[in-house]
Amino acid sequence: MKNRFSYKLLGAQVDALSILDLNLLIEESIDKKEKWIIANHNLHSLYLFHNDPKMQAFYAKAEYTHIDGMPLVLIGKLLGFSIKREQRVTYADWVWPLMAEAANKGWRVFYLGSKPGVATKAASILCQKFPGLQIACAHGYIDMDKDSQENLATLAAINAYKPHILMVGMGMPRQEYWIYENLEHIHTNTILTSGACMDYVAGAIPTPPRWMGRVGLEWLYRLLSEPKRLWRRYLLEPWFVGTLFLREIWNISSQQKKNKMLLSLGTKFHKFVALSSLSKPYQ
Numbered sequence: 325m326k327n328r329f330s331y332k333l334l335g336a337q338v339d340a341l342s343i344l345d346l347n348l349l350i351e352e353s354i355d356k357k358e359k360w361i362i363a364n365h366n367l368h369s370l371y372l373f374h375n376d377p378k379m380q381a382f383y384a385k386a387e388y389t390h391i392d393g394m395p396l397v398l399i400g401k402l403l404g405f406s407i408k409r410e411q412r413v414t415y416a417d418w419v420w421p422l423m424a425e426a427a428n429k430g431w432r433v434f435y436l437g438s439k440p441g442v443a444t445k446a447a448s449i450l451c452q453k454f455p456g457l458q459i460a461c462a463h464g465y466i467d468m469d470k471d472s473q474e475n476l477a478t479l480a481a482i483n484a485y486k487p488h489i490l491m492v493g494m495g496m497p498r499q500e501y502w503i504y505e506n507l508e509h510i511h512t513n514t515i516l517t518s519g520a521c522m523d524y525v526a527g528a529i530p531t532p533p534r535w536m537g538r539v540g541l542e543w544l545y546r547l548l549s550e551p552k553r554l555w556r557r558y559l560l561e562p563w564f565v566g567t568l569f570l571r572e573i574w575n576i577s578s579q580q581k582k583n584k585m586l587l588s589l590g591t592k593f594h595k596f597v598a599l600s601s602l603s604k605p606y607q
Contacts, residue, residue, distance in 0.1 A: 331405050333396060334568040336373050336383065338365050340411040341390045343418050347425045349388060353513040354431065354488050361386040361503065361515045364413070366393030371561040372497050374568070382500040385507065394542070395562075399569055409538065415521040416531050420453075426489065427454040434485050434512070436478065436502075437464035437493025438522045446525035460485045461522075464494040470505050483511045491518040 329340045341349070346362065353360040363386040365373070372379045383389060391397060391412050400407040426433050435443050443461035451457050462481055466474040482490060490512040492499040499517050503510075523529040530549050532542040546554055 329406065331400065331407070333365075333400055333403070333405070334370055334565065334572060336365055336370055337389060338391050338396070338400075339388045340405075340407050341388065341413065342408075342410045343413055343421050345411075346388075346390060346413060346418065347422065350422075350425075350431075350489060350514045351429065353387075357513070359510070359513060359515070360388070361507075361517075363389045363500070363517050364392035365389055365396060366391075367395055367562055367565050369496055370396075370568070371564050374564070376497060378504065379497050379500055382497075382504040385504060394538075395565075402569075403572060414542070415518050416524050417534065419450075419518075419521050419525060422489075423450050423454050423457055423459075426459075427457040430456075430458070431488040432485060433457070433459040433489045433491065434482050434487035435459065435461045435491045435493065435518070435522055436482065437491070437499065437518070438520075438526075438528070439463060439465060442526045442528045443493075443522045445528075446522035449525055460487070464492075464498075468498070468502060468505075475506070479506060479509050483509075487512050489514045489516065491516045491521065493518040493521050493523075495519060 331338055331340065349360070349362060361382075363383060369379070369392075373383060391400075391407065392414050394409075394412050397407050397409060397412045423433070425431070435447065437443060438446070438461075440463040443463060447459045447461050450459060460481075462478055466472070466478055469475060490510060492503055492515065494502060496517075496519070499519070503515055503517065507515075520529055524531045532546060532549075536542045
């Protein structure tokens with residue numbers, strides 16, 4: 325894909341992608357008949373990534389990793405990266421243009437996740453809004469053992485539907501574990517880690533006002549809505565990510581000092597060589 329920028333941000337690889345870019349990537353994977361994982365990173369996933377080898381293995385399998393979290397955009401800017409606000413994509417914003425594109429292009433979508441009945445309700449809402457949308461669902465409360473009857477039946481249902489897009493919304497890191505452990509048996513083009521996407525659509529979880537997302541305060545709304553489940557994620561984990569940021573600043577500063585020292589030594593060496601040549605007697 326042209327005009328795509330990838331960055332090493334706090335030790336993890338991220339791609340600066342807008343909603344339009346992401347939809348084009350999905351179309352590309354479908355046209356090429358290839359299987360791509362499009363993952364995402366936010367502060368929570370960065371914490372998991374640095375503390376969980378299985379998450380590192382999952383992200384190593386992803387073709388693209390978009391930014392889902394305004395703090396990462398702000399951190400990227402502070403580190404000098406050319407990341408734009410529209411390149412922070414959350415499913416609360418993306419699900420609507422994604423489903424519109426799927427309906428227009430005839431893409432089949434399968435959503436795995438949420439509590440029983442929630443995804444079905446969300447799918448009904450989406451089908452009413454986007455006539456012609458082809459979407460099937462299965463709840464995510466299954467036995468995660470890859471050889472369990474529930475898991476094998478879920479894989480069979482997905483593959484029988486032959487989706488172009490598989491959305492897995494089981495929350496982090498459960499959804500990433502499931503994809504990684506079952507990847508070779510999944511027949512689709514694009515696999516998306518979509519979190520509580522359908523819960524928002526169905527109204528099972530209140531959607532944060534979009535202005536809060538644009539200014540980086542969506543986390544506060546979610547914390548106040550689900551304090552028991554999310555307090556650790558939003559009150560403790562950012563401290564760890566903060567240490568990663570400080571370490572990055574220190575490394576940049578140290579490298580800049582090293583570069584200045586090397587430049588200074590190089591300049592002195594050139595001066596020495598020049599003076600030496602001038603001082604040589606004529607032969």
